Amino acid sequence: MVSFRLRSKSLILVGLVVACVLILNHYFVDRAGRRTFQDYVALDGREPWEPEPSAPPGTVTIYRTGRGGTICYEVFHSHELHDDLLSKNGQLVTVEYDTFSDFGRLRAYNVHSIDGIVMANGYYVLRSDFEGISGVFRVGTGIASEDYCW
Numbered sequence: 001m002v003s004f005r006l007r008s009k010s011l012i013l014v015g016l017v018v019a020c021v022l023i024l025n026h027y028f029v030d031r032a033g034r035r036t037f038q039d040y041v042a043l044d045g046r047e048p049w050e051p052e053p054s055a056p057p058g059t060v061t062i063y064r065t066g067r068g069g070t071i072c073y074e075v076f077h078s079h080e081l082h083d084d085l086l087s088k089n090g091q092l093v094t095v096e097y098d099t100f101s102d103f104g105r106l107r108a109y110n111v112h113s114i115d116g117i118v119m120a121n122g123y124y125v126l127r128s129d130f131e132g133i134s135g136v137f138r139v140g141t142g143i144a145s146e147d148y149c150w
Contacts, residue, residue: 031101032122034112035150039064039095041088041114047073058082062095062114064149071137072149074111078129084117098122099150106150 039062045055047063055061060081063073085093093115100108100123110120111132119130138144 028103030107033099033101035097035099037064037095037097038092039114041085041091041093043082043085043089060085060114062093062111064095066136066148066150068142068144068148069138069140070144070148071139072134072146073137074132074134076130076132078127081114081117081119081130085115088115106147 042061042063043059044057045059045061047055047061055075056077058077058079060076060078061073062076063071066072095114096112098110098112098120099106108123110123110125111130112118112120119126125131134146136144136146136149
């Protein structure tokens, strides 16, 4: 009789712990979101921080100013994206990012779309030439952190 009570209390405790873990996981881990920014377009390696082109033709760079004077950027090597954004060179375009966070802290992101051109859906990049390289650049002294971009 005593072992049955202890066993049932243990099962209830285990059940409560599992339920708490599942609730925490559902509401706080791997939370998907979407953020929208206005970014500039630079084609063929004409980034704002380089006096001369630094990338091969067909390169698309999108960038914006983050906190603390940082420049947040993504670089793509896609001729189709380059051709689609040719008329937007040097102009602002709408860029949507799929973001993924754990307990409110950004863990990962993808560029969902640039000027209406869908490139990724959540974790899944639609084509290999839509995989970008991200970075943060700072003019002058100080810290350049990716946290300053979000």
